[in-house]
Amino acid sequence: MHAADRPNLGWIASQGRWTGFFSNAALEQIASLAGPLVEVGTRSVVPDGAMRQPVYLVAEGWGYAYHDFPDGRRYVVDVHVPGEIVGVAAACGSRRAPRLGTLTPMTVARLDGAELCRLQASSADMAAGLCRLLAVEQTELTEQMGSLVRHTAYERVAALLLRLYRRVEKRTPTGRTVFACPVSQQVIGDMLGLSVVHVNRSLRRLADDRILHKRASDVEILDAAALRRIGA
Amino acid sequence: MHAADRPNLGWIASQGRWTGFFSNAALEQIASLAGPLVEVGTRSVVPDGAMRQPVYLVAEGWGYAYHDFPDGRRYVVDVHVPGEIVGVAAACGSRRAPRLGTLTPMTVARLDGAELCRLQASSADMAAGLCRLLAVEQTELTEQMGSLVRHTAYERVAALLLRLYRRVEKRTPTGRTVFACPVSQQVIGDMLGLSVVHVNRSLRRLADDRILHKRASDVEILDAAALRRIGA
């Protein structure tokens, strides 16, 4: 797909993870709002530009949303898997939107969040879709918070990689035990509230226990049943 | 207000924290959906009854939402302050809704979440309001997760009580430094991923440092500026 192409309905509908929440009419509206697919270089932060609250459709590549704090600590809100939609809550009413960074080169289409909001006010179809999307996102956030609250570091890392596996498989089901996961240990630590060092040791234990093996940019699941048990 | 009364538009509109997201028409629809105000005894779990996904308007009293896990650990998702609306995300698409418990005797009005969903599909006004509500809830969840990720126990406890103060003040602004907060240390621990013992010690340190003083069912803020600095 060339960089100047605009995402069309067919492409959007094939994304799988979130498109199920919307009617075809709403998806067409989203497609009509989307800008051209543009590439974003590795490690550069996606610029905020002129749009007040940009929403992104991620075509290829991985990114993440984060907040920096004055004390130097960083908090990674979430990682963005190819095929997902990013920033809807921020567009619909959030005050301070997180910043976006990339984990690999990305190809994204940009929408004006304010436009999406306006559409939501006039089209019941669109609003209903957004509601469902936001509700499910909330459930997932709640689950992740549960993991932070009651899991040890070892369990948290396992649970996170299991969640990412499910998200990746949702878009392109392969049934295989290896999946792309170009997420650095630093980012994992900033998501889970752990130091890089401890993330590293947890991953080593998971590998030693023959549960899963994380390499530079992918993960191999060695014992799915045990993984589900640990990260439940 | 008698137990058999039904919440009317005036009452609903006076709640303050969430009603601002909805148009008057949508608030009227919500009012028309609401059942009578019923009392719920202390410590008893609000029964799920026949409704698939109940939504509650909390008129008086405090409650909380939680999950129990097979290993005996418990995770408190959130505390519910009087005047708030509870369970919207669960009604709009969440899979497993958390269970509800009470911290004090409560008076609540019940709505059928499925009805609310149906309304949302037909009324753009209602859907827009729900979107904004869900988006703001997501922001707050995200903030709370940030607190879990980058704060120490001491800071987490401070940040939680500051958040609760703001929520209570939102409904009934008093400008005073004492606010009702009938939340047990156990529940605080289950929200923040801390043991009761450590919550206790953190509260003691906050009192010793003259930041705030938590008593059985209220909290006195002694140094608002320092509290904001700690719980930022």
Place this chain on the structure above:
DNA sequence: CGATGTTTTGATAAGGCTCAACTAAGGTGG
């Protein structure tokens, strides 16, 4: 008044952090 749940305190253990050094893997420029 006992019976239950909540808060408090002490002592000890474990989990996770920090610091520091070292390896491995890409670049990049000469």
Place this chain on the structure above:
DNA sequence: CCACCTTAGTTGAGCCTTATCAAAACATCG
């Protein structure tokens, strides 16, 4: 092609935070 730089991952030692266990002091409520 190699020397150098940067970034990510790895490992060890020691310390600090927080959990666990145990028990006492308080409340609250039939």
